[in-house]
Each structure stands twice: as structure tokens, then as C-alpha cells.
Amino acid sequence: MTRFLIEREIPGASELTEQQLAEISCKSNATVASLGVPYRWITSYVAGDKVYCIHEAEDEETIREHARRGGFPADVVSVVAAEFGPHTAR
Template structure:
């Protein structure tokens, strides 16, 4: 299933409390359940005034619909085309 990075601009995101993050997570889970299509919220990262989310679903339109149902901003959506990390240094083609 395609993986997407979603950028959400939320003023003061870095100051959200664990209770506020839990409420956002609950709202997101409800939005996911209401979609009726395969959809996985993998994880999210808070950085300054932005939240970066990693989600898996079939298309960008479903990402946007999830944001609409959850009342979340959806400032940028990008499909992940490749993934790499430190382990990749040892995986060279012949």
C-alpha cells in the first residue's frame, strides 16, 4: 500500500500536552474508522509549528478526506517513493 508523508501546520504544536496529543490521536482514529477503506496511521512527529504524519492508504484523496473528517490541516501530502537509513550503506547493487 502506498505510504504518504503529511505536513500539518499547527501554531504552537510543539507545546501540545500529552492530553492534547491523546485527543488528536483519538479524533484521528475515529476518522480512520469512518473511512471504510484500508488506512493505517503509522506515526507522527511534532517539530516546531508542524506535525509530520506517516500514513498508508491507496491515494491522496483518502488522505485529504481523513484530514477533513478529523478537522486537521493538510498543508502538504507527498507519496514516499523510497526509504533508506544507515543500513542502506551496505546494500549496493552489483
């Protein structure tokens, strides 16, 4: 599967409560289950009025279908070309 970075513009995202984030998580999980194809939600980050998500799927259309079914914006969907961090330093 391909890893994607999804940028979602959600006004007031940083004001969402833990309960609201839990409800969004439940909806996302149910949507993933309804797709009937390989799909994996890795994690999400809230920053200001945006939510950044890392998901894995076969293609961008599947990412966008998840967004449509779940009622989530998917303003920018980008293929993750590489990952690195402190553990990759030599």
C-alpha cells in the same frame, strides 16, 4: 497501499501537551475507522509549528478525506518515493 508524508501547519504544535496529543490520536483513530477503506496511520512527529505524519492509503484523496473528517490540516501531501536509514547501508 501507498505511503504518504503529510505536513500539517499547526501554530503552537510543539506546545501541545501529552493529553492534547492523546486526544488528537483518539480523533484520528476514530476518523480512520470511519473511512471504511484500507488506511493506516504509521506515526507522527511534532517540530515547531508543524506536525509531520506518515500514513498509508490507496490514494491522496483518501488522505485528504481523513484530514477533512478529522478537522486536521493537510497542507502538503507527498508520496514517499523511498525509505532509507542506517540499516540500508552496505
